[in-house]
Amino acid sequence: MSRTPTRWELAGEDNRGYGRHFADLVTQGADVAGEARLADALVPRGARIIDIGSGMGRVAAELAARGHDVVATEPDPALRDQSRATYADLAVLPHDALALDPAELGTFELAVLVGNVMIFLAEGTERSVLQRVRDLLAPSGRALVGxxxxxxxxxxxxxxxxxxxxxxxxxxxxxxxRFGSYELHEPVDDYAVWVLGR
Known part of the structure; x- marks a missing residue:
């Protein structure tokens, strides 16, 4: 069955600087853990967390370092390569969001979709992706979306x-x-951070 390409795929080379940019920031010692700090605060110690669209791995790696059981997923081969280069111990599945099977992966206390994942999905798949997120959540699980x-x-x-x-x-x-930042500022017009529940 053919699959609609994501907006990220269609942008092609225009998005190639993303992974390198964050890898450079990590090398420079910059703070790139804002999303992970909030995710960490939403769950108990040792939680099962899935990072959907994990990019070059910075959020998933930080959550794993904080003791969580993290499944990272990133369909872009270049970003997976960057993730391996920056965080060698982080395993990353090559699945896109709609290929994530709860029967295979189980359920999670938190699903993380940050870094603009939602605005790069394939056209018309937003509700399907959100339904898949729902199916991946434990009954009391939540999703962090930004x-x-x-x-x-x-x-x-x-x-x-x-x-x-x-x-x-x-x-x-x-x-x-709904917040305006990962530091829980009040909502703003240009960026949104959401905590979702079932």
Whole structure:
């Protein structure tokens, strides 16, 4: 069965600097763990966490270093290569979001979709991806989602807050919190951080 390419794939070389940029920041000792700090605060010690669209691995690696049982997934081969180069101990599955099977992977206390994952999905798959996230969550599990509400990166889409909320609810999830940053600032118009529940 043919698959619709993601917006990230369609952007091609325009997005190639992302992994290298964050790898350089890691090398320089910059703080790239903001998302992971919030994710860590949402779960008990040793939680099962899935990082969907883990990119070059910075969030998943930080969560693993904090003692969590982390499954990282990244379909982009170049980003997986960058992840291996930067975080050699982090195993990364090559699955895209819709290929993640709860029967194979089990359920998780937290699903992480940060770094603009939602605005780079294949056109028209947002609700399906959110339904898959729901299916991957334990009954009391939550999802941490963060993205720019306007298209600011090559190939990304504009995803208004009200449309996202409608998709969340249609997928059998609910908004627990909305913030303007990973430091829990009040909501803003250009970026949203969401905590979702079943």
């Amino acid at each position: 993205f720019h509400l306007q298209a600011v990166k090559a190939g990304s889409r504009t995803y208004p807050a009200e449309e996202f909320v409608a998709d969340v609810e249609a997928a059998g999830l609910r908004v627990v919190h």
